[in-house]
Every structure is written in structure tokens, then in C-alpha cells.
Amino acid sequence: MAAVGAVPVFASNTNFLNGGGPSTDRIDMIFWVFTAIALVVLLGVGGAIIYAAFHFRRRSPDEMPKQVHGNNRIELAWTIGPLVVLVALFILNVVNVGYLRHGPSPASPAARQEIHIKVIGRQFYWTFYYPNGKYSLRTMEIPVNVPIEISTESLDVIHGFWVPQLGAKIDALPGIVNHAFIEGNQLGTFGGQCYEFCGVGHDQMLITVKVVSMAQYESYIQHLPT
Amino acid sequence: MAAADLPLSRPVPRNYQAVWDWITTTDHKRIGLLYLWTTMAFFLVGGLMALVMRTQLAQPNNDLVTASQYNQLFTMHGTTMIFLFTIPVWSAFGNFMLPLMIGAKDMAFPRINAFAYWLIPLGGLVMYSGFFFGGAASAGWTGYAPLADSKLYTPQAGQDLWILGLYIVGIASVMGAVNFLVTIHQMRAPGMTWFRLPLFVWAVEVTSALVLLASPFLAAVGAMVLMDRQIGTDFFNPVHGGNVILYQLIFWFYSHPAVYIMILPGFGVISEILPVFTRKPIFGYRAMAMSMAAIGVLGFMVFGHHMFTVGLPLPVQIFFMAATMVIAVPTGIKIFNWLGTMWGGSIRYSSAMLFAVGFILMFLIGGLDGVFLASLGIDYELNGTYWVVAHIHYVLVGGSLFAVFAGLYYWWPKMFGRYLNERLGKWHFWLMLIGFNLTFMPMHFLGVMGMPRRIATYSAASGWGPLNLLETIGSYIIAIAIMVFLYNMAISLHGPKTAVNDPWEGNSLEWFTSSPPPPEDFNKELPPIESNRPLRDFRLRGNAINPPGAVLP
Numbered sequence: 203m204a205a206v207g208a209v210p211v212f213a214s215n216t217n218f219l220n221g222g223g224p225s226t227d228r229i230d231m232i233f234w235v236f237t238a239i240a241l242v243v244l245l246g247v248g249g250a251i252i253y254a255a256f257h258f259r260r261r262s263p264d265e266m267p268k269q270v271h272g273n274n275r276i277e278l279a280w281t282i283g284p285l286v287v288l289v290a291l292f293i294l295n296v297v298n299v300g301y302l303r304h305g306p307s308p309a310s311p312a313a314r315q316e317i318h319i320k321v322i323g324r325q326f327y328w329t330f331y332y333p334n335g336k337y338s339l340r341t342m343e344i345p346v347n348v349p350i351e352i353s354t355e356s357l358d359v360i361h362g363f364w365v366p367q368l369g370a371k372i373d374a375l376p377g378i379v380n381h382a383f384i385e386g387n388q389l390g391t392f393g394g395q396c397y398e399f400c401g402v403g404h405d406q407m408l409i410t411v412k413v414v415s416m417a418q419y420e421s422y423i424q425h426l427p428t
Numbered sequence: 429m430a431a432a433d434l435p436l437s438r439p440v441p442r443n444y445q446a447v448w449d450w451i452t453t454t455d456h457k458r459i460g461l462l463y464l465w466t467t468m469a470f471f472l473v474g475g476l477m478a479l480v481m482r483t484q485l486a487q488p489n490n491d492l493v494t495a496s497q498y499n500q501l502f503t504m505h506g507t508t509m510i511f512l513f514t515i516p517v518w519s520a521f522g523n524f525m526l527p528l529m530i531g532a533k534d535m536a537f538p539r540i541n542a543f544a545y546w547l548i549p550l551g552g553l554v555m556y557s558g559f560f561f562g563g564a565a566s567a568g569w570t571g572y573a574p575l576a577d578s579k580l581y582t583p584q585a586g587q588d589l590w591i592l593g594l595y596i597v598g599i600a601s602v603m604g605a606v607n608f609l610v611t612i613h614q615m616r617a618p619g620m621t622w623f624r625l626p627l628f629v630w631a632v633e634v635t636s637a638l639v640l641l642a643s644p645f646l647a648a649v650g651a652m653v654l655m656d657r658q659i660g661t662d663f664f665n666p667v668h669g670g671n672v673i674l675y676q677l678i679f680w681f682y683s684h685p686a687v688y689i690m691i692l693p694g695f696g697v698i699s700e701i702l703p704v705f706t707r708k709p710i711f712g713y714r715a716m717a718m719s720m721a722a723i724g725v726l727g728f729m730v731f732g733h734h735m736f737t738v739g740l741p742l743p744v745q746i747f748f749m750a751a752t753m754v755i756a757v758p759t760g761i762k763i764f765n766w767l768g769t770m771w772g773g774s775i776r777y778s779s780a781m782l783f784a785v786g787f788i789l790m791f792l793i794g795g796l797d798g799v800f801l802a803s804l805g806i807d808y809e810l811n812g813t814y815w816v817v818a819h820i821h822y823v824l825v826g827g828s829l830f831a832v833f834a835g836l837y838y839w840w841p842k843m844f845g846r847y848l849n850e851r852l853g854k855w856h857f858w859l860m861l862i863g864f865n866l867t868f869m870p871m872h873f874l875g876v877m878g879m880p881r882r883i884a885t886y887s888a889a890s891g892w893g894p895l896n897l898l899e900t901i902g903s904y905i906i907a908i909a910i911m912v913f914l915y916n917m918a919i920s921l922h923g924p925k926t927a928v929n930d931p932w933e934g935n936s937l938e939w940f941t942s943s944p945p946p947p948e949d950f951n952k953e954l955p956p957i958e959s960n961r962p963l964r965d966f967r968l969r970g971n972a973i974n975p976p977g978a979v980l981p
Contacts, residue, residue, distance in 0.1 A: 212873060212876075212877060212891075213891050214877040214878060214890060214891035214892065215891075216877060216878025216879075216890065217876060217877045217878060218809045218876065218878065219876060228805070229805055229806070229808070229809055232803065232805040232806055233800075233805075233806055233809070236799065236800050236803060236806060240796040240797075240799065240800070243796060244792065244793065244796055247763065247764070247767065247792060248789055248792055248793075250767055250771075251767055251770065251785065251788055251789055251792070252789070254767060254770040254771050254773075254775075255770065255775065255785050258706070258770060258771065258772060258773045258774065258775050259775050259776075259777070260707075260774040260775055260776045261774075265707070265774040266707060266774065267706070267707055267708050267772055267773050267774045268708075268772060269708060269709055270708065270709070270711065270768075270772060271709050271711070271712075271713065272711050272712035272713065272714075272715070272765075272768070273711075273712075273768075276768070277712050277715050277761070277764075277765070280760065280761065280764040281757060281760075281761055284756060284757055284760045285754075285757050288753040288754070288756060288757070288799075291753065291799070291803060292749065292750055292753055294805075295746075295749060295803050295804050295805050296746055298805050299742060299745070299746065299804045299805060300742065302804075302805055302808055303742060303808075325581075358574070358580075358581065359572075359574050359575040359581055360572055360574070360575065360672060360738075362737060362811075362812050362880075364809075364812075364878075366809065366878040370737075370805075370808035370809065371737045371808050371809065371811055371812065372737055372739065372808075373737050373738045373739060375666075375672055375673070375738065375739070376574060376666040376667075376672060377666025377667075377669075377670075377671070377672065378666070378671075378672070378673065378739065380738075380739035381739070393878070393890075394878075395880060396880070397737075397811070397812035397813065397880045398572075398737075398812055399499075399567070399568050399572075399575070399881070399882040400575065401499070401575060401581060402494075402495040402496050402499060402884075403495070404495075404499075404880075404882060404883055404884070405495065405880075405883035405884050405885055405886065
């Protein structure tokens with residue numbers, strides 16, 4: 203999967219296919235299943251259309267093809283066939299969606315050391331509040347291998363919080379608190395920004411997330427302003 | 429008798445008679461042409477705005493336009509292309525062709541028809557007037573609350589004028605829909621039963637039903653936003669207990685069906701063109717008609733898929749994912765049945781047929797990349813990125829716009845009594861196909877690379893530069909393709925009127941009458957209607973529709 207990001211033209215520290223956590227691993231798996239099926243359909247159906255387009259060209263002006271009005275059996279097949287594939291894709295999503303949205307279930311051991319970070323969006327920057335009540339602007343540090351519970355809210359218009367390589371996107375709404383989860387399982391710096399159009403500074407609402415060791419995280423949040 | 433023939437109460441100076449005749453016309457064909465020229469003009473304006481945006485995005489940190497100008501540009505580009513081009517351009521085809529196809533003399537309500545048309549340029553001008561009053565609307569064509577809902581965030585009058593403009597074109601589309609529905613239900617020629625209707629008429633029927641049921645929701649949400657902005661109500665103001673998600677729910681209850689309002693008539697056009705140029709009946713006529721009806725019904729049940737990241741309860745999200753995936757089934761039936769129509773046919777490649785085949789391929793891609801967005805797990809990533817921009821353009825440009833061009837090449841002789849140049853038509857098609865894919869295919873990759881939509885610029889470090897440059901080059905190729913088409917139209921309209929009644933061996937009744945048709949459409953008795961290809965039946969019984977030795981394209 204990481205091979206995609208190695209192609210220079212696709213290289214980007216906001217490419218979710220170069221995931222940096224367990225959430226993006228699942229997302230990438232779903233994405234590649236969809237891509238494989240889409241490519242098969244595209245090549246199969248698109249190929250058949252292109253084949254028909256060339257093969258059935260009119261060769262003489264008087265040519266009169268057989269007048270086929272339809273075929274119930276074939277039509278039923280291409281109604282049921284796609285439905286079966288879609289049901290499979292639906293199930294693939296349903297079994298993963300709870301995890302992508304809310305992280306590991308509370309019963310699992312990893313959840314016990316979950317850290318909650320409050321994300322506040324406003325025109326045009328992000329503020330991150332840590333469990334000790336201190337905050338940082340635009341850049342957030344999180345410890346490696348710990349699920350981070352994110353709650354988002356906005357102080358003005360709707361913003362969209364997303365760090366592509368660490369988890370699923372969630373909107374920051376005024377008046378409503380939303381919950382999401384991110385997790386990094388490798389050290390490094392990950393990019394993100396606002397994904398819901400919010401006005402003239404929309405393109406400047408960048409997010410930088412540094413995934414660091416637990417020790418470094420604890421020292422980092424001690425030295426932030428209150 | 430058409431109302432156009434009623435005497436005017438006041439004499440008009442002779443010099444202006446021709447202009448006055450166009451302004452006061454209630455003839456469905458003239459109104460169709462008015463729709464066509466008006467929407468084409470808006471299309472060019474919307475296209476120019478797109479070119480400015482693409483130029484701005486050609487390289488990182490570009491400052492051709494400011495962020496504020498960029499926001500107005502993409503808002504007005506989207507609004508123009510949706511509300512002033514794609515939705516009303518189908519009224520051009522519907523008005524001109526639908527009465528002819530069902531063997532009627534005019535639309536059911538000619539005066540309402542004329543009134544509805546005149547609201548389109550009026551609505552457009554009201555929206556555009558914002559540019560002269562402190563800036564046009566700048567909250568995107570979706571106008572989400574609270575960004576568009578409060579003068580705190582969008583103080584300009586253009587934001588209010590935008591809502592008024594939407595109201596005006598919304599009234600036009602409801603009036604048009606009622607007119608189409610009554611025309612289809614009441615004015616079909618004897619023998620034109622439901623399952624002998626041309627599929628384009630089926631498409632207009634379903635589209636009109638969607639317009640009629642959905643538009644009131646746009647009107648409602650527009651009124652609520654206008655009151656929030658102007659008289660201090662708090663429907664969507666979170667500070668006083670309003671709910672910002674409510675806006676999106678009502679807005680998408682209109683705007684998702686609106687996507688089908690834009691694409692269904694295109695399905696109809698393609699289903700008209702394929703049988704003619706393959707010399708075969710449409711494969712599975714009933715399935716084609718019923719799949720459009722199914723898409724119409726399901727189209728009302730999927731609006732929540734625009735809101736997968738706003739934090740709706742998971743069961744609700746899963747319902748909308750299921751409904752959205754199910755709508756891929758009737759859509760798939762259409763693509764398979766078009767393939768079935770081509771299969772074993774005798775395909776003649778006029779420009780209309782090229783655009784029709786191009787439509788099927790591009791719409792196939794637009795359908796497949798849409799299934800990614802239907803998936804919750806993937807939409808949590810791709811929502812709000814350029815993947816969405818790619819998807820909407822594969823559906824509405826590769827889909828609707830290609831169908832508009834297919835329809836224009838197909839029906840142009842009937843509309844104007846002249847042929848378009850087929851050689852230029854082929855240049856137009858291939859430039860368009862190449863330019864379109866160069867512009868919009870890389871947007872899928874940019875979406876995966878995390879490029880958000882609606883950003884005025886981006887940093888070089890993002891890595892999005894090279895693909896954006898490629899897209900900009902593609903958009904210029906589209907511009908060249910459009911110029912080839914404009915040139916083609918110009919030389920055709922200055923050429924002689926040589927078009928015969930039936931240049932393509934048509935199946936439906938519009939090809940029975942002269943090109944262009946006389947004021948009351950048919951000056952001779954209609955052929956008997958015994959199948960969904962009445963004109964073909966008539967021709968095969970040995971009746972000549974064109975004069976001997978006629979010039980064919």
C-alpha cells in the first residue's frame with residue numbers, strides 16, 4: 203500500500219493510503235477492496251462498451267441488425283449481480299464503521315489508556331485542549347500507540363477536522379459536540395487541515411500532528427499555556 | 429390555436445416586430461430556443477469562471493485572484509452551472525422536442541411556459557447583480573449555515589440576492605414541471621400509450637415529478653435563511669438554539685434529487701440516440717422506463733449521504749449508505765441496457781452517437797467513483813476533498829454536458845433546419861473527451877492525497893502542484909473544444925437551410941414534420957402509433973419521409 207505514496211507525483215503527507223495508524227489501516231483495506239472491484243467493473247463493462255463500439259460499426263448502408271427488444275434473463279442477471287456485490291461492500295463497511303468512528307470498544311485493553319483531546323475550530327485556526335487543561339494552537343502532539351478520543355466543536359461556522367493519515371474526518375459544528383478518534387502507531391509529523399469550507403481563510407486552517415513517545419508527550423503538555 | 433396568434437392590444441413599431449415577436453412568443457419551439465441561448469450564455473460565463481479558478485490553482489501559492497474573489501468564483505460557478513445551465517437547458521430540449529415527440533401542437537399552458545422562461549434570465553441577473561453590490565455570494569453553491577446564514581460571516585448583499593435569484597429560478601422550474609406533467613398526461617396523440625412514449629418523455633416525466641416534490645424544500649430553506657439574515661429569526665443560529673444540521677437536512681432533501689433532475693433527461697437523450705444510430709430498439713424498454721422511476725423514488729431517500737461527517741447517529745448513516753448503494757442498481761441497469769442496445773447493432777458514428785458513447789463511458793466512471801463516496805468508511809476520508817469534485821464533474825460534465833452535446837448534434841437539424849458540420853463535431857468530441865479526462869481524472873488522485881475542495885491556494889509542500897497543473901492544461905483543452913463548437917454553430921447558422929425532415933432515420937414523431945417545424949408543429953396527419961418507434965414503422969411500410977435525393981449529413 204505504501205508503494206502508492208512512493209510514486210513521486212502521489213507523495214503527500216496528507217495521503218491516507220500512507221496511513222500512520224490502525225484506523226487508516228482499516229480504511230485503506232476498504233478502499234483497496236472498492237478499488238479492485240471498481241477496476242474490474244470498469245475494465246469489464248467499459249471494455250465491453252469499447253469492444254461493441256468498434257466491433258458493431260456499420261459496414262454497409264443497407265445493413266439491418268437483428269431487432270432484439272430485450273432479454274429478461276440477462277436483465278435479471280445484471281440487476282441481481284450488482285446487488286450481491288453491493289451487499290458485500292455494505293457489510294464490509296458496517297463491520298468497520300463503529301471502530302472508524304469511535305475507536306476501540308471500551309472493553310478492549312487499549313481503550314483504558316485513552317486520552318481525550320478537545321478540538322476547537324474557529325476562523326481561521328485550530329485550538330487543541332489537553333486533559334490537563336492546557337492548550338496548543340495549530341499543532342498538536344499525541345503519544346504513539348494510544349487511541350486519542352477527539353471531541354470537536356466550533357466557535358463560529360462549520361469546520362472540518364481531518365488528519366488523513368491518522369483517522370476519519372469529523373466536522374466541528376457550532377452548538378453541537380462531535381466525537382471521533384485518531385491513533386498513530388509510528389513516530390512522525392502528519393499534516394491535515396480544514397475540510398469544510400469556512401470563509402476567506404479556509405485554505406490557511408492547517409493542522410500539524412506530531413506523533414511522539416509518551417514521555418515526550420507528557421513533557422510537551424506540561425509546558426503549554428493554560 | 430397558439431396564444432402567439434392573439435392580437436396585441438397596442439401596435440408595435442415595425443422595426444421591432446421581430447424582437448417583439450420573440451419577447452411575446454408562447455410557441456414551445458421558440459421558448460425552447462430562448463432557453464437554449466440563455467442557458468448557453470450562462471454556460472459560457474460559468475465556464476470562464478472555471479478557467480479563472482483553474483488558472484489560479486495551476487501552481488502553489490498563486491495570487492491571480494484573492495481568496496475572497498476565489499470564493500465568489502466557485503460559488504457562482506457552481507450556482508450558474510447547476511441552476512442556470514444544467515437544470516434549465518433540459519427545458520430547452522423538453523420545450524422544443526417533447527410536444528413534437530408526443531404529437532402535440534404545443535405545451536399545455538403556453539403562457540405559463542413563456543412566463544417560466546423569462547424568470548430564468550431574471551433570476552440569473554438578480555444573482556449576478558451581487559457583483560455590483562459589494563460582492564456576490566461566497567458560501568459555496570450549498571450555502572451552509574451559519575456561514576451563509578449570518579451577516580457576521582457573509583455581510584454582502586450578494587448573499588441575499590443569491591437566495592432571491594434561487595427563488596426566482598425555482599419558481600420557473602416548478603412552473604415548467606407542472607407544464608411538462610400536464611402536457612405528457614393530457615396531450616399525447618391517439619395511440620401514444622405510456623409504453624410507447626419515447627424514453628426522453630419518460631425522463632421528463634420523472635424529472636418533473638422530482639422538481640415538483642423537491643423544490644418546495646429549497647424554497648423553505650431559502651426563506652428560513654433569508655429571515656435569519658434579515659429579520660433576526662434563529663432557525664439555524666446556534667447561539668440562540670438554532671440547529672446548523674437542520675439546514676443541511678432540508679437543503680439536501682432538495683439538492684440530492686436535483687442531481688437526478690440534472691441527469692435523468694440526459695438518460696432520456698441517450699436512450700433516444702442509441703436506437704437510431706444502432707438501428708436497433710432500445711434494449712429492455714420497460715426496464716429503462718422503470719429504472720428511471722426507481723431512481724426518482726430512491727433519489728429522495730439518499731440525501732443524508734452528503735452529511736456523513738456531520739455526526740449523524742451511526743444507524744442513520746448506515747441507512748443512507750444502504751439506500752445510496754441500492755440506487756447504483758437501477759443506474760447499473762441503464763448502463764447495461766445501453767450496452768445491450770449497442771451489442772449486435774449497426775453503429776453509425778455521427779457526432780451525436782460519439783457523444784452518446786462518450787457519455788456512457790464517462791457516466792460509468794462517475795457511477796463507480798460515486799460508490800466509493802457511498803461507503804461510510806471511505807467517505808469519512810474523501811468527503812470534502814477533490815474526489816467529490818471529480819465525482820460531481822464526471823456525473824454532470826461527462827454525464828449531463830456530454831448528453832447536452834449529443835442532443836444538440838442530434839436535434840440541431842430539427843431546431844434550425846440546418847446541419848452542424850460533422851467534421852468539426854468530431855474535433856469537438858475528441859478534444860472534449862481528452863480535455864475532460866485530463867482535467868477531472870487527476871482530481872481522484874488529489875482527493876486521495878488529501879486536497880480539500882474550495883481552497884483558494886495550497887502550499888508547494890502539499891505535493892499537489894503537478895497534478896493541478898495537468899488539470900489546468902486539461903481545462904484549456906476543454907475551452908478549445910467549446911470554441912470549436914461555437915464556431916460550428918456559427919457557420920451552421922449562417923449556412924443554407926438544407927436539413928430534411930428526417931436526417932438520421934429517426935424513430936420518433938419529431939422527425940415526421942419539417943425542419944424546423946411549422947408553428948403548429950404538424951401540417952399533415954400523424955402516422956399511426958403502434959409501437960415506441962412509430963416513424964420507423966411508417967418508413968418500413970414504404971412511406972418516404974424525406975424528398976428524393978435529399979442532402980443528408
